[in-house]
Amino acid sequence: MPGPMIGQPFAMPMVKPFLPKALQPWLYLACAVVFQLVNTIFLGSIQQMVGSTQLMQEDIMFVFICGEVGVAMPFPLLFRLKFRFTNRQLELFAVGGMTACLLLTLALFNLTDVHQTMPLLCLLSYACGYFKLMATFEIFSNIQLWMTPKRDFRIFFPLLYMVVLGDISASSWISQQLTYYTGSWQSMQWLLVALLLVVLLFMYVATRPFRFMKPLPFISIDWLGLVLWSLSLLMAIWIFLYGEHYNWADSGVWRSVLLVEVAVVVLTLWRMFHIRHPYISPRAFGYKTLVPILLMFAAAEVMNSTPQVLQNAYTGAVMHWGMLSLSGLNLVSLAGCVTGCLFCLWWMKMTRQPYTRLLTVGFGLLLCYQVAMYFLVFPGLPLEALVVPTFLRSFGYSIFFTTLTVYLEELMPFHHFFMGLTICGFIRNGLVANITEGVYGYLLRLHVMDNLVSAHPYTPEMSLLAAIKLLFGVTCLGGCAFMLLLMLWHVGPVRSTLKRLPYWGKVGQAMRKELGR
Numbered sequence: 196m197p198g199p200m201i202g203q204p205f206a207m208p209m210v211k212p213f214l215p216k217a218l219q220p221w222l223y224l225a226c227a228v229v230f231q232l233v234n235t236i237f238l239g240s241i242q243q244m245v246g247s248t249q250l251m252q253e254d255i256m257f258v259f260i261c262g263e264v265g266v267a268m269p270f271p272l273l274f275r276l277k278f279r280f281t282n283r284q285l286e287l288f289a290v291g292g293m294t295a296c297l298l299l300t301l302a303l304f305n306l307t308d309v310h311q312t313m314p315l316l317c318l319l320s321y322a323c324g325y326f327k328l329m330a331t332f333e334i335f336s337n338i339q340l341w342m343t344p345k346r347d348f349r350i351f352f353p354l355l356y357m358v359v360l361g362d363i364s365a366s367s368w369i370s371q372q373l374t375y376y377t378g379s380w381q382s383m384q385w386l387l388v389a390l391l392l393v394v395l396l397f398m399y400v401a402t403r404p405f406r407f408m409k410p411l412p413f414i415s416i417d418w419l420g421l422v423l424w425s426l427s428l429l430m431a432i433w434i435f436l437y438g439e440h441y442n443w444a445d446s447g448v449w450r451s452v453l454l455v456e457v458a459v460v461v462l463t464l465w466r467m468f469h470i471r472h473p474y475i476s477p478r479a480f481g482y483k484t485l486v487p488i489l490l491m492f493a494a495a496e497v498m499n500s501t502p503q504v505l506q507n508a509y510t511g512a513v514m515h516w517g518m519l520s521l522s523g524l525n526l527v528s529l530a531g532c533v534t535g536c537l538f539c540l541w542w543m544k545m546t547r548q549p550y551t552r553l554l555t556v557g558f559g560l561l562l563c564y565q566v567a568m569y570f571l572v573f574p575g576l577p578l579e580a581l582v583v584p585t586f587l588r589s590f591g592y593s594i595f596f597t598t599l600t601v602y603l604e605e606l607m608p609f610h611h612f613f614m615g616l617t618i619c620g621f622i623r624n625g626l627v628a629n630i631t632e633g634v635y636g637y638l639l640r641l642h643v644m645d646n647l648v649s650a651h652p653y654t655p656e657m658s659l660l661a662a663i664k665l666l667f668g669v670t671c672l673g674g675c676a677f678m679l680l681l682m683l684w685h686v687g688p689v690r691s692t693l694k695r696l697p698y699w700g701k702v703g704q705a706m707r708k709e710l711g712r
Contacts, residue, residue, distance in 0.1 A: 207337060209282040210402055211402065222401075224338060224358075226286075226394050226397070226398075230334070231327070232365065232387060233327050234320075235262060235316070235384070239368065239371040239522070248309050251440070253436055258320045259320065260625045260629065261318075264321060265324025265327070267428075270328075271474055279412070282402065283404050287399065289326040289327075290395045290398060292323070292325075293391055300316060352539075353539045356600075360532040360589075366383075368529070371518050375519045375522075415472040416472070417466075417470060417474040419466070420466055420467065420470075420474030420475070421474045423459060423463040424617075427460050430452060435632070437449065439633065479615055482607055484602075484607075488599055488606070492627075493622050495558070495599075499561065500627075500632050500635070501568070503632050504635040509572055510581075512659055521578075528588075531587070532592075534593075535593030538590070550601070554599070556594060558677070560588070561588060561595070562674040564591070565671045568584055574656075600616075603615050643658045643662045
């Protein structure tokens with residue numbers, strides 16, 4: 196049965212014809228926006244959760260990060276799922292799974308002893324992230340020709356990340372508003388359950404089974420490798436997230452987790468090199484361009500992590516601004532993300548300059564945030580002064596995120612590109628951010644104590660303010676050094692040799708041949 200997947204003009208044969216054709220892709224895009232809002236935990240209401248549950252802030256953060264890891268891990272499986280099941284089957288399964296995860300999470304938080312359910316909360320958060328990516332990929336893979344009829348990544352990725360990055364800021368703002376006006380942090384979860392039920396009804400009523408090729412057998416999948424990679428990443432995150440709580444190596448629990456982490460990583464790598472179809476192929480790590488991309492992702496995450504520790508400490512412990520006052524900064528961040536993605540779209544389509552210059556612009560904006568915060572941090576700062584730095588930071592981060600993804604696709608073959616996204620997800624989805632936040636938290640505590648015991652007549656608030664300013668200054672110096680390296684690194688424009696995404700039918704045929712061998 197012909198369709199858009201094998202080179203025909205754009206159409207959505209999986210949607211029943213009673214819906215107007217012009218409306219079909221917009222409805223699918225609206226579903227993707229809903230999916231990207233979904234989480235079992237929302238950082239915008241984390242303080243209210245700490246106050247109303249028996250969990251520490253580290254516990255709630257770890258549950259949230261499990262969802263982030265769940266989003267990073269499914270990439271190598273996405274095409275296997277697409278070529279085995281129909282769009283209708285995948286969407287009904289994924290949307291139903293997200294709904295069940297949210298409802299079960301709400302039920303567990305209502306139990307008397309929430310501590311006993313931490314493993315289950317982490318598992319539900321991970322599964323919810325997994326379903327979230329599955330559903331989002333199915334949406335965008337079916338409206339891609341509508342977004343860019345020529346399958347041009349210079350158009351596709353900026354538009355994609357407008358939804359992905361924009362929804363991160365939007366979800367925090369919505370959760371803060373609902374928490375404040377309803378008095379319950381669970382309001383956001385209930386809102387998403389209602390929206391997901393509407394999407395589930397839409398998928399059930401408005402879609403039909405459709406295949407553009409014979410289904411591939413669901414075999415030769417390294418499920419154990421998926422579990423081992425996930426455990427390796429989650430345990431590494433745990434080590435840095437709980438380091439301050441357990442006082443690092445002074446704790447036997449922390450040392451035990453570290454030893455287990457080393458053993459799991461060794462087992463994961465051994466399995467990757469000794470089975471025929473590993474979850475992540477060793478060849479995916481062998482591309483010489485992958486390391487610079489990972490380093491740049493890591494640099495962006497380091498620069499983007501200071502708001503979570505330094506800015507939050509300043510706005511909370513020094514300025515004593517409340518949740519509703521700070522919620523407006525999420526709207527500023529949303530505007531920065533959208534503007535940054537549109538800027539990438541303009542740069543990639545209208546200029547012929549090397550993409551390294553675009554990366555330099557993005558990192559320069561991240562550095563501007565650090566410099567601005569270094570000079571702005573003082574006790575009498577008005578809240579409006581944080582608008583411009585917040586906008587610049589989100590603008591620069593969206594440029595970095597979008598451009599590096601385009602680079603990754605160009606520099607890796609398509610059959611390894613999705614493995615490369617998971618490898619980059621190790622950096623983007625929690626690991627580097629938590630390492631940096633753990634280090635910043637440790638240094639912040641250390642400098643506060645040094646200031647208090649020094650000969651200077653510091654009050655606790657002044658000591659904290661001086662430590663925050665010092666760490667912003669150190670970040671500025673490190674950012675300037677990396678900026679210099681980035682300006683010296685010149686690579687020809689990728690745009691002149693940019694590959695196009697192959698048609699799904701060709702991808703499916705290649706996977707069928709691989710399975711046949």
